[in-house]
Amino acid sequence: xxxxxxxxxxxxxxxxxxxxxxxxxxxxxxxxxxxxxxxxxxxxxxxxxxxxxxxxxxxxxxxxxxxxxxxxxxxxxxxxxxxxxxxxxxxxxxxxxxxxxxxxxxxxxxxxxxxxxxxxxxxxxxxxxxxxxxxxxxxxxxxxxxxxxxxxxxxxxxxxxxxxxxxxxxxxxxxxxxxxxxxxxxxxxxxxxxx
Amino acid sequence: xxxxxxxxxxxxxxxxxxxxxxxxxxxxxxxxxxxxxxxxxxxxxxxxxxxxxxxxxxxxxxxxxxxxxxxxxxxxxxxxxxxxxxxxxxxxxxxxxxxxxxxxxxxxxxxxxxxxxxxxxxxxxxxxxxxxxxxxxxxxxxxxxxxxxxxxxxxxxxxxxxxxxxxxxxxxxxxxxxxxxxxxxxxxxxxxxxx
Numbered sequence: 001x002x003x004x005x006x007x008x009x010x011x012x013x014x015x016x017x018x019x020x021x022x023x024x025x026x027x028x029x030x031x032x033x034x035x036x037x038x039x040x041x042x043x044x045x046x047x048x049x050x051x052x053x054x055x056x057x058x059x060x061x062x063x064x065x066x067x068x069x070x071x072x073x074x075x076x077x078x079x080x081x082x083x084x085x086x087x088x089x090x091x092x093x094x095x096x097x098x099x100x101x102x103x104x105x106x107x108x109x110x111x112x113x114x115x116x117x118x119x120x121x122x123x124x125x126x127x128x129x130x131x132x133x134x135x136x137x138x139x140x141x142x143x144x145x146x147x148x149x150x151x152x153x154x155x156x157x158x159x160x161x162x163x164x165x166x167x168x169x170x171x172x173x174x175x176x177x178x179x180x181x182x183x184x185x186x187x188x189x190x191x192x193x194x195x
Numbered sequence: 196x197x198x199x200x201x202x203x204x205x206x207x208x209x210x211x212x213x214x215x216x217x218x219x220x221x222x223x224x225x226x227x228x229x230x231x232x233x234x235x236x237x238x239x240x241x242x243x244x245x246x247x248x249x250x251x252x253x254x255x256x257x258x259x260x261x262x263x264x265x266x267x268x269x270x271x272x273x274x275x276x277x278x279x280x281x282x283x284x285x286x287x288x289x290x291x292x293x294x295x296x297x298x299x300x301x302x303x304x305x306x307x308x309x310x311x312x313x314x315x316x317x318x319x320x321x322x323x324x325x326x327x328x329x330x331x332x333x334x335x336x337x338x339x340x341x342x343x344x345x346x347x348x349x350x351x352x353x354x355x356x357x358x359x360x361x362x363x364x365x366x367x368x369x370x371x372x373x374x375x376x377x378x379x380x381x382x383x384x385x386x387x388x389x390x
Contacts, residue, residue: 029272029308030257032265058254059273062225063261070227077224078254113224 001041001175005188007034008154008176014184018128018159019100026125026153027060038175039067042123042151045173046072049148051121053077053114055140057096057107057132060125064153068123077114079107079139092142096135099128107135109143116144127152127174130161137168154178157189196236196370200383202229203349203371209379213323213354214295221320221348225258233370234262237318237346240368241267244343246316248272248309250335252291252302252327255320259348263318272309274302274334287337291330294323302330304338311339322347322369325356332363349373352384 013021025031042064051072056065057079069076082105090111097104114120122136133150140147147170155162155174158181166172177189208216220226237259246267251260252274264271277300285306292299309315317331328345335342342365350357350369353376361367372384 023305024308025270028275028305029270030261030264032261032271033268035261036265059257059275062254062257063271066225066227066230066258066261069225070231073228075220075224076227076258080223080254110218110223113219 001038003034003037004153004176007031008178008186012186014181014186017181018156020154020156020178020181020186022154026063030063032063035063035067038064038153039069039071041175042068042121042173043071046121046149046151049121050119051148052118053145054121054123055079055109055114055136056123057081057136061123064125064151065123068121068151072121075113077109079109079136081105081107092139094135094138094142096131097129098131107132107139109139111143114140114143114145118143118145119148120145121148122150123152124150125153127155127161127165127172128159130159130164133161133165134168137165137170149173151175156181196233198229198232199348199371202226203373203381207381209376209381212376213351215349215351215373215376215381217349221258222255227258230258230262233259233348234264234266236370237263237316237368238266241316241344241346244316245314246343247313248340249316249318250274250304250309250331251318252276252331256318259320260318263316263346267316270308272304274304274331276300276302287334289330289333289337291326292324293326302327302334304334306338309335309338309340313338313340314343315340316343317345318347319345320348322350322356322360322367323354325354325359328356328360329363332360332365344368346370351376 054069093108149171152174179189180187249264288303344366347369374384375382
């Protein structure tokens with residue numbers, strides 16, 4: 001998705017060989033027009049799969065997730081990272097380790113909002129180590145629902161999450177795939193040459 | 196806003212005289228079409244104020260906030276409730292006590308994304324005790340920016356936040372004002388009679 005790649009090139013800050021900061025349009029400040037285009041692109045890629053819900057994790061997944069849900073004309077559900085006092089009965093939980101924050105979170109959803117008839121599109125801002133995506137897959141399975149696909153805004157292809165998540169057999173679509181952050185520079189994965 | 200009031204009447208769950216659960220369309224599951232209409236309504240009410248940014252707090256403010264920002268054609272910034280490892284320099288913070296969760300959070304924004312030339316629309320899902328809104332006002336003031344107005348999805352008018360926040364002199368627009376949750380029933384504030 002060129003609009004996204006251009007934005008990453010223009011505004012992304014490479015903090016180290018593994019950390020890309022995109023706080024100016026995705027993780028802290030959010031570009032609503034870009035989110036809308038991301039939502040449209042996810043909808044385009046997953047439109048024929050009979051999706052009934054979009055599931056993401058708070059907080060950075062919510063903006064792209066709500067736009068994908070809008071375009072697919074289905075509800076969004078966002079998993080919470082901490083328990084809420086008003087979210088108690090019928091709670092499904094999964095443990096997710098965040099390498100960025102160096103802590104384990106329990107993510108949770110209410111079983112009321114994802115059930116066995118649902119075909120769920122998972123959306124997240126980053127795919128790096130894959131722990132968040134695997135946690136979301138686990139929640140959908142616990143709910144007895146089906147994972148229809150996984151939509152990622154930015155995949156760090158040099159980390160092992162993409163491989164781990166694709167090994168589950170689910171379709172993963174990443175709108176920008178980063179091959180390397182070495183030498184302070186963002187290098188995107190080359191598109192495969194067309195024959 | 197009748198669409199919102201109807202949704203609250205149909206799907207809101209009154210848990211006590213003070214707690215209204217709207218997890219089916221706002222706080223956990225999110226209705227993207229309703230969020231879009233909420234965004235349009237905020238934009239309509241605040242459109243002539245020269246707004247340059249929308250500011251909200253993770254997580255439930257993000258969906259209505261991003262739609263308001265989309266309609267006003269400005270960026271959204273969401274304040275974080277905890278410090279992130281990749282959000283370090285130039286951080287402005289304010290303390291916010293949550294009566295629902297019975298804990299104090301430090302909310303923070305990067306000074307990079309709100310500056311002295313900004314006119315900021317604050318958006319939040321609920322106005323109850325007013326602590327979150329006062330924290331956001333504090334952040335905008337620390338940034339040297341101006342608060343252009345405060346847009347609230349649901350105001351619990353029987354709690355003192357509305358009075359506290361209006362005493363600051365800023366314009367507050369609440370799309371649904373709840374007068375009472377007594378007897379397990381949502382009673383909206385009556386519109387003032389027209390002369």
